[in-house]
Amino acid sequence: MIVVLPIAALVWESKRDGAHAFWQVVTSPEALGALKLTFGAAFVVVLINAVLGTITAWVLVRDDFRGKSLVNSVIDLPFALPTIVAGLTLLTLYGPNSPVGIDVAYTRTAIVLALCFVTLPFVIRTVQPVLLELDVEMEEAARSLGAGQLTVFRRIVLPNILPGILSGSVLAFARALGEIGSIVLVAGATLHTEVASVFIFNVIQDGEPAEASAVAIVLLGAAFVVLLAIGALRFYVTRYERA
Amino acid sequence: MNVPRRLTLRVVALGYLVVILLAPLAMVFYRTFQHGLEPVWQTLTNHDTLHAFQVTLIAAAIAVPLNTVFGVLCALAIVRRRFRGKGLLNAFIDLPLAVSPVVVGLSLYLLYQRTGSWFGPWLDARGIQVLFAMPAIVLATIFVSVPFVAREVIPTLRELGNEQEQAAATLGATRWQRFWRITLPSIRWAVIYGVILTTARCLGEYGAVAVVSGRIEGKTESATTLIDDMIQNFQTGGAYAVAVVLAVIAVLVLVLMTLTKPKEEAF
Numbered sequence: 001m002i003v004v005l006p007i008a009a010l011v012w013e014s015k016r017d018g019a020h021a022f023w024q025v026v027t028s029p030e031a032l033g034a035l036k037l038t039f040g041a042a043f044v045v046v047l048i049n050a051v052l053g054t055i056t057a058w059v060l061v062r063d064d065f066r067g068k069s070l071v072n073s074v075i076d077l078p079f080a081l082p083t084i085v086a087g088l089t090l091l092t093l094y095g096p097n098s099p100v101g102i103d104v105a106y107t108r109t110a111i112v113l114a115l116c117f118v119t120l121p122f123v124i125r126t127v128q129p130v131l132l133e134l135d136v137e138m139e140e141a142a143r144s145l146g147a148g149q150l151t152v153f154r155r156i157v158l159p160n161i162l163p164g165i166l167s168g169s170v171l172a173f174a175r176a177l178g179e180i181g182s183i184v185l186v187a188g189a190t191l192h193t194e195v196a197s198v199f200i201f202n203v204i205q206d207g208e209p210a211e212a213s214a215v216a217i218v219l220l221g222a223a224f225v226v227l228l229a230i231g232a233l234r235f236y237v238t239r240y241e242r243a
Numbered sequence: 244m245n246v247p248r249r250l251t252l253r254v255v256a257l258g259y260l261v262v263i264l265l266a267p268l269a270m271v272f273y274r275t276f277q278h279g280l281e282p283v284w285q286t287l288t289n290h291d292t293l294h295a296f297q298v299t300l301i302a303a304a305i306a307v308p309l310n311t312v313f314g315v316l317c318a319l320a321i322v323r324r325r326f327r328g329k330g331l332l333n334a335f336i337d338l339p340l341a342v343s344p345v346v347v348g349l350s351l352y353l354l355y356q357r358t359g360s361w362f363g364p365w366l367d368a369r370g371i372q373v374l375f376a377m378p379a380i381v382l383a384t385i386f387v388s389v390p391f392v393a394r395e396v397i398p399t400l401r402e403l404g405n406e407q408e409q410a411a412a413t414l415g416a417t418r419w420q421r422f423w424r425i426t427l428p429s430i431r432w433a434v435i436y437g438v439i440l441t442t443a444r445c446l447g448e449y450g451a452v453a454v455v456s457g458r459i460e461g462k463t464e465s466a467t468t469l470i471d472d473m474i475q476n477f478q479t480g481g482a483y484a485v486a487v488v489l490a491v492i493a494v495l496v497l498v499l500m501t502l503t504k505p506k507e508e509a510f
Contacts, residue, residue: 007342010349055256078264085489197343213349219343
C-alpha cells in the first residue's frame, strides 16, 4: 500500500503525456547532462569503493592491531549519520574554509567524495563475512605448492570474494544513483554539478512535477535493474546449495 | 603475508577511513564549539529549531513502530508461508533501498497533489491536507524506512527453522502462544537491530521529506531540512549546532548497533 501506490502514481503520471513528451524531457540537454553525471559519478565511486572496500575488509579480517573493533564499528557510521550532516562535514573540511587548504566545493570531485562517504560500508560489509569464513588452509596449501602472493590472491581469494564484491558494488551503485542529502550542500547550484536527483528536486520546486517524473522514471528503472541484478547474483551464489 | 605489505594495506585502509569519515566529522565538532557553548545553546533552544526536532521525532515515533510490526509480519510471511506473489513482495520490500529518496518524494507528491492526482482532490474536498503538512512527512518517512526490520529478521528466521514451533504445537500451544513464547524471543536481537537501523534512517531522512514537506519554517521544517536552509541563509553556526545534535545521535546509534549486532548473539 505505502510503497506500491505512490510508485504507480509516478509511472501513470509520466505516461500520461505520451512517450514523445517523455523522450523530449529525458533528452533535453539539462536532464541528459544530469543523468550522464549521475551514472558517471556512481561508476567512479563504485570502482573506488570496490578496491578500497576490499582492502579495508581484508585488513579488518586478517590484520590485527589495537583498536580494530573500534574501526570495525566506525565503518557503519555512514548508515547512522544523516546524509545532510555527512554533506556538511565534508564541506567543513574540504570546502571554502578548509583548514587543510583543500577546497573542492561545488566541483564534481566533491560529488565523488560525498558518494564515497555514503557508500563506504556496502562493499566492506558484503566482503567481510565471506573472508571470515574463507579457509586459510586453502591459501597455505597453494603457497606450499609454490604459488606467489599475487597468484594466491588472484586464483584463490578473489574468486571466493568476488560475489561479495559484486553485490556490495551493485548496492553501492544504487545508493549512489539516488543520493541527494550529502550532495546538495557540496555540489552547490551550478549546472555543471547537477546530478539527477538534484535536477528532479529543482524541477519540482519550480512547480513542474510532471516534467520531473520523466527523469524519475529513468532512476526508477535503474533501481529495478539493480534489484534484478542482486536477485540474479543471489541465485548464482546459492546454485550449489539449491542443487 | 610479509610485514611491509601488511602495514601498507593497513595504512591504506585506515587512511581512507580517516580522510573520508573521521577527519570531516571531527572538524564539524570543532567548528561548532569554537565560539563556546553559548551560541550553540541559543540555536538549539530557538523556537524553530525545537519545532524542527519535534517534527522529526513525531515522524519517527509513528514510522518506527509501524515498520517494526510490518517488518516482522512480512518476514514471517516470506520465510514461513507459500503464497502467490511472494517473490514480488520480497522485491518490493527492497525497493525503498534502491530508489532515490527524491523519487519517493515525487511519487507521494503526484499521488496527493491537490489537482489531477488520485487521492488529492478527494482529500481536499474533505479539508484534509496531506502535502506540505505533517501527514506527507510521516508517509515519506515510513516509505524510506520500510525494509530494515524485515531485512534483519528474514535471515535469522531462516536459520532458526520451525522445529521448536512444531514441537510446541504438538504440545497444544496456540499460534499466538507460539509466536510470543518461541518465535519472538528467538528473533528479538534481529528485531532490535532492525529497529535501530529504522530509527537512524527516520531521523536522518532528507530527500523524500524535503520534496513533500514544503519546508515552512516553524511548521513543516524537519531537523535535516533545517540544516540545509540554514546553510542557504548563511546561518552556518546554527547549521553546525543542529548537525552536531544529529551526529551525536548517530554515534549513539552506532554504539547500540555494535552492542546488538545479531551475529554476536549469545545464548
